[in-house]
Amino acid sequence: MNRRKIDVTFSTFLILVSLIILFNDNLVEGGVETELGSMFLPRLVAVCIMIFSATIGIQSIVKLHRGTKLESEEKIDTTGFLGIALYLTIFVLYWLAVPYVGFLAATPFAMLGIAFLLGCQSWVTMVVISVITPLVVNYGCSNYLRVFLPNGSLF
Amino acid sequence: MIENIVGGFSSILAVGPITGIIVGIIVGIIFGAIPGISCIMAIAIILPLTFYVDPIVGIPMLLAVYKAGIYGGSISAILINTPGAAAAFLTAQDGFSLTKAGKSGKALSMALYASVTGEMLSTLVLIFVAAPISLISIKAGPIERVFLLIFAFTVIGSLSSESIPRGLLSCVLGMLFALVGMSPITGASRFTFGFTELLGGFTFTPMLIGILVMPEVIKALRQRNTPHQNLTLTKSSNPADNRISWKEYRSVFGTIIKSSGIGTFIGSLPGLGSSPAAFLAYGEAKRSSPNPEEFGKGSIRGIAAAESANNAVCGASLIPMLTLSIPGDDVAALMMGAFLIQGITPGPTIFYEHTHVIYTIFAGYFITDFFLLFIARIGFKFWTKVASVPKYYIFPCVTIFAFAGSFTANQDINDVLVLIIFSVLGYGMRLVGLNPAAFIIGFILTPFFEANLDQAIAIVGGNYLLFFSNPFSWIFTALTVLSVYSSMRQRKKAAAMKESVLIKVTES
Numbered sequence: 001m002n003r004r005k006i007d008v009t010f011s012t013f014l015i016l017v018s019l020i021i022l023f024n025d026n027l028v029e030g031g032v033e034t035e036l037g038s039m040f041l042p043r044l045v046a047v048c049i050m051i052f053s054a055t056i057g058i059q060s061i062v063k064l065h066r067g068t069k070l071e072s073e074e075k076i077d078t079t080g081f082l083g084i085a086l087y088l089t090i091f092v093l094y095w096l097a098v099p100y101v102g103f104l105a106a107t108p109f110a111m112l113g114i115a116f117l118l119g120c121q122s123w124v125t126m127v128v129i130s131v132i133t134p135l136v137v138n139y140g141c142s143n144y145l146r147v148f149l150p151n152g153s154l155f
Numbered sequence: 156m157i158e159n160i161v162g163g164f165s166s167i168l169a170v171g172p173i174t175g176i177i178v179g180i181i182v183g184i185i186f187g188a189i190p191g192i193s194c195i196m197a198i199a200i201i202l203p204l205t206f207y208v209d210p211i212v213g214i215p216m217l218l219a220v221y222k223a224g225i226y227g228g229s230i231s232a233i234l235i236n237t238p239g240a241a242a243a244f245l246t247a248q249d250g251f252s253l254t255k256a257g258k259s260g261k262a263l264s265m266a267l268y269a270s271v272t273g274e275m276l277s278t279l280v281l282i283f284v285a286a287p288i289s290l291i292s293i294k295a296g297p298i299e300r301v302f303l304l305i306f307a308f309t310v311i312g313s314l315s316s317e318s319i320p321r322g323l324l325s326c327v328l329g330m331l332f333a334l335v336g337m338s339p340i341t342g343a344s345r346f347t348f349g350f351t352e353l354l355g356g357f358t359f360t361p362m363l364i365g366i367l368v369m370p371e372v373i374k375a376l377r378q379r380n381t382p383h384q385n386l387t388l389t390k391s392s393n394p395a396d397n398r399i400s401w402k403e404y405r406s407v408f409g410t411i412i413k414s415s416g417i418g419t420f421i422g423s424l425p426g427l428g429s430s431p432a433a434f435l436a437y438g439e440a441k442r443s444s445p446n447p448e449e450f451g452k453g454s455i456r457g458i459a460a461a462e463s464a465n466n467a468v469c470g471a472s473l474i475p476m477l478t479l480s481i482p483g484d485d486v487a488a489l490m491m492g493a494f495l496i497q498g499i500t501p502g503p504t505i506f507y508e509h510t511h512v513i514y515t516i517f518a519g520y521f522i523t524d525f526f527l528l529f530i531a532r533i534g535f536k537f538w539t540k541v542a543s544v545p546k547y548y549i550f551p552c553v554t555i556f557a558f559a560g561s562f563t564a565n566q567d568i569n570d571v572l573v574l575i576i577f578s579v580l581g582y583g584m585r586l587v588g589l590n591p592a593a594f595i596i597g598f599i600l601t602p603f604f605e606a607n608l609d610q611a612i613a614i615v616g617g618n619y620l621l622f623f624s625n626p627f628s629w630i631f632t633a634l635t636v637l638s639v640y641s642s643m644r645q646r647k648k649a650a651a652m653k654e655s656v657l658i659k660v661t662e663s
Binding site: 014028029031034035037040049054069081087092110114115120133137141 | 203206207318320321323326330331338340342344345346347372373375376378379467545546547548550551552556558562566568572576579582586587588601604605609612616
């Protein structure tokens with residue numbers, strides 16, 4: 001994938017966001033009056049974002065226009081993106097499941113799913129690890145950190 | 156000062172802090188030695204554990220992870236030619252050549268002794284230099300601090316990324332995310348879009364783990380088809396090949412001292428990090444060596460130079476953080492987060508407000524080197540075995556630790572969502588060439604910047620010329636411009652060099 005095209009899109013997006021920050025007064029609510037004001041720094045940051053994004057975007061447009069050869073860091077290799085999507089899906093499902101089924105019940109499945117994605121070969125060891133790890137983490141959190149991981153509302 | 160140092164040593168020599176240091180060293184070596192996992196990942200994962208312990212236990216533990224992790228990186232570099240970090244690239248060159256010759260014990264020992272010597276010297280500099288610098292920096296008022304922070308943002312942004320605009324953009328994006336939530340000055344809610352959960356801003360720990368740790372897991376997932384490489388310790392039948400003799404150590408001691416000096420100097424400058432230190436020291440050692448042709452082909456002097464400089468950065472990188480509140484790199488940013496979570500604001504006042512804590516931490520930092528030397532030395536074989544654990548066992552555990560670490564910050568499941576969002580953002584930033592460290596530093600420093608800017612505006616009133624009535628303002632403005640200019644020049648030089656090399660390659 002050509003990173004220059006991404007640069008142009010990303011810069012345009014950031015410039016639009018910055019314009020919204022600069023001209024929309026509804027982004028801040030309440031607060032007391034001060035010399036500086038609540039939106040001074042956000043607007044200053046927005047101006048900086050616009051300047052740097054524009055610099056990156058213009059450089060990329062010029063390079064695209066001239067058709068200069070892509071440098072190594074400008075080529076984005078898309079191999080393995082499916083794995084990333086699957087990993088994030090597992091993570092989101094895990095996040096959604098934990099409040100209902102609890103940390104101890106949901107974690108082994110999440111761990112096995114990730115191990116499968118990583119090409120696990122010895123499943124017996126992995127099953128043992130995926131059962132022991134949440135038990136250890138749960139025990140450590142509740143006994144030493146006084147943090148109680150979700151037990152789940154279904155059981 | 157001497158009294159404080161002695162007091163620090165007496166406090167650190169207790170069961171709790173020593174256990175913390177030992178645990179930190181073991182975790183650091185393991186994480187540092189596993190290819191593809193950096194010590195930053197280890198620090199970020201261990202960070203939530205330190206919320207619930209005393210700062211004199213938690214912070215030395217994190218610092219032990221840092222020091223041991225940097226050393227651990229040299230194990231995989233030497234044994235399988237896979238540097239865990241860019242700074243260990245040169246160690247890999249000479250170390251792997253020695254491994255191929257059956258002298259991995261010699262290479263690992265040299266790396267260990269050089270690392271420990273470099274770290275010790277830099278820690279001594281930290282202990283004796285930080286407090287006097289803080290005496291000067293404590294005199295800075297809000298106006299000077301505003302200029303100092305502008306300098307910090309610029310120098311970190313302009314030096315830490317592949318291009319100046321990308322580095323600076325990373326930094327200002329971090330600043331933008333820090334502005335979400337209730338303003339600490341006016342009490343106004345900014346960018347919350349009606350979500351009350353956002354009033355407190357983004358929780359630091361999940362954001363940090365998401366930006367710095369999870370992209371490494373994602374990267375490993377993308378490279379899941381790369382075959383796993385086992386680390387093996389080659390042993391020679393000649394015992395002299397498996398260790399470093401006193402004579403050999405003495406022969407490279409001058410190089411270690413010089414390289415540690417370079418590492419300490421570079422480390423004390425914000426934004427540079429350990430790679431330039433290692434490259435500079437290696438170049439200098441090669442230039443002044445009687446046998447420069449041996450460099451890259453198994454030179455113990457080369458390993459000594461790269462490792463001592465690389466590790467000397469550890470102690471020195473805390474100098475700008477503790478004296479000026481400027482975290483020089485991503486690890487220092489993490490450490491700053493750890494201090495803030497413990498209710499200690501790093502900066503010049505730390506030496507007066509938390510004298511006991513800071514000198515205990517210094518003492519812990521110093522004695523970590525002795526424990527590292529001992530623990531690493533007795534377990535070369537063990538570390539090699541542990542570091543060979545396949546990724547499909549490690550990364551599911553890392554994911555679960557990240558989940559638990561994010562949850563423990565506020566005992567809020569929404570923080571896990573913050574972790575997921577920032578994981579995607581962190582990986583995306585790497586893809587488009589933005590720098591996560593600059594982002595984190597921008598995020599951390601923005602509340603200080605806003606508070607100081609507000610005070611400065613209140614001081615000057617309507618007369619904005621007062622901003623430039625102080626020599627500090629001029630000095631920091633000049634330094635800001637100079638840092639951008641020198642960074643531009645350096646990049647131009649590097650590009651020209653790259654082009655000339657390419658031309659030479661094409662011609663040949």
